[in-house]
Amino acid sequence: MADRFLAIIQSGNWGKWQKPWQAVLAAQGLTRNPVTGNTYTGANAIAGMVETAAHGYPTNEWATYRQWASIGAQVHKGEKSVGMIRWGISHRCLTCDKRTGEKPCPEKGHETTKRLWARGFRVFNAAQVDGYEPTPVPAPELPNGATEIASADSFAAATGADIRHVAGDRACFSPHTDHITLPLRDQFTSTAGYYGTLFHELVHWSGGRKRLNRPFGRRFGDKKYAREELVAELGSTFLAADLRVPVGVPVEPDAQTAAYLGSWLGVVANDPQVFYRACRDAEKAVSYLRESAKQVGGGSSV
Numbered sequence: 431m432a433d434r435f436l437a438i439i440q441s442g443n444w445g446k447w448q449k450p451w452q453a454v455l456a457a458q459g460l461t462r463n464p465v466t467g468n469t470y471t472g473a474n475a476i477a478g479m480v481e482t483a484a485h486g487y488p489t490n491e492w493a494t495y496r497q498w499a500s501i502g503a504q505v506h507k508g509e510k511s512v513g514m515i516r517w518g519i520s521h522r523c524l525t526c527d528k529r530t531g532e533k534p535c536p537e538k539g540h541e542t543t544k545r546l547w548a549r550g551f552r553v554f555n556a557a558q559v560d561g562y563e564p565t566p567v568p569a570p571e572l573p574n575g576a577t578e579i580a581s582a583d584s585f586a587a588a589t590g591a592d593i594r595h596v597a598g599d600r601a602c603f604s605p606h607t608d609h610i611t612l613p614l615r616d617q618f619t620s621t622a623g624y625y626g627t628l629f630h631e632l633v634h635w636s637g638g639r640k641r642l643n644r645p646f647g648r649r650f651g652d653k654k655y656a657r658e659e660l661v662a663e664l665g666s667t668f669l670a671a672d673l674r675v676p677v678g679v680p681v682e683p684d685a686q687t688a689a690y691l692g693s694w695l696g697v698v699a700n701d702p703q704v705f706y707r708a709c710r711d712a713e714k715a716v717s718y719l720r721e722s723a724k725q726v727g728g729g730s731s732v
Contacts, residue, residue: 431473432702434480458482458490459567460671464556465497473709474514476664479671481512482555489564491556498554503561511552519544577621582673586628588723591635593628601627603634605646610635625675626666633665634658636715636722644711656697657708664712672716 461470461478470478470492482490492512495505521544522528523535534542556564586593592609597617603610610631618624637644637658644661645654669675698705 431477431480432698432705434484458487458671459674460668461490461492463493463497463553464491464562464565465493465501470514472713473706475668475713476709477512477514478553479667485555485557487555487557487564489556489567491564492553493556494551494553498559498562501562503559505554505559509554509558511554513550513552516549516551518547518549520547578615579621579625579673579675582625582628582675585673585719585723586632589632589635589719590722590725591632593631601631603631603638605638608635608638608640622675625673626670629666629669629675630662632669632719633662633712633715636665636718637661637711642711642714642718644715653697657704660698660705660708661711661715664708665715668712668716669719 458479461475461482462468463470469475478490478492481487495511498505519532521530521532521534521542523530523537523540523542525537525540526535530536530542534540534544556562593612594609595612595614597614598611599613599617601612612624612627612631615624618627634646636642637646644658646658698708
């Protein structure tokens with residue numbers, strides 16, 4: 431999965447470099463299971479997005495062989511599946527000497543132990559089966575210029591993040607003052623560019639000391655800094671898919687851009703597990719933002 435992700439990024443046009451993976455990965459919305467009606471999370475969500483983009487599938491719907499069969503659909507012969515992982519917690523009551531499933535023993539005073547387990551499973555895309563009509567998700571048409579998208583603006587405001595628009599060329603989250611700085615909306619040349627930047631900084635904000643308390647790293651280029659940037663990129667992709675904003679931020683190439691990319695591309699290439707953990711933290715960040723929006727705004731706009 432990490433190799434697929436890197437390949438999508440590295441296929442970008444470096445003449446006028448863009449972040450193509452956000453627009454491509456978010457194009458078909460969140461990875462979802464049409465049989466259960468649930469959406470996949472974390473690395474599983476990114477796995478579906480990456481494979482949908484890599485094969486050009488018209489839908490981001492994935493289910494197991496048995497799940498497809500349960501609704502009368504048949505996987506094409508010779509199709510290759512995609513691996514995902516299900517995590518869970520198993521409890522065991524030492525007093526009763528029996529397993530109690532996902533919850534501790536309900537008896538008072540009983541000592542319970544728990545362990546984390548992981549189980550692999552494999553899924554097929556809706557385009558790989560007969561007997562089911564895929565549900566394409568049309569990409570929303572974004573107007574030229576930095577036009578407002580009400581749902582995205584409402585969501586950002588509802589998180590409670592302190593977002594300050596300042597005439598200038600800086601977009602950042604400051605952990606010390608706990609606020610986000612963005613250039614004026616009119617300074618952006620595209621709607622996607624504005625919201626891609628906003629989502630990226632909101633994910634950084636979720637990791638602040640008062641919230642999820644993620645390590646940000648001390649300087650540009652160190653491993654923690656690179657990892658946090660990857661979390662922000664992946665979280666931004668989740669938000670873009672959720673809010674139906676196919677973000678992709680054009681960037682003029684320069685030495686800083688190349689260093690920015692190389693810092694976390696190198697981390698992923700050297701240790702694919704970093705990518706998996708970044709997916710997990712990105713999912714936690716987006717979940718935190720959703721919950722913050724519900725608490726502050728009285729309901730989520732996502």
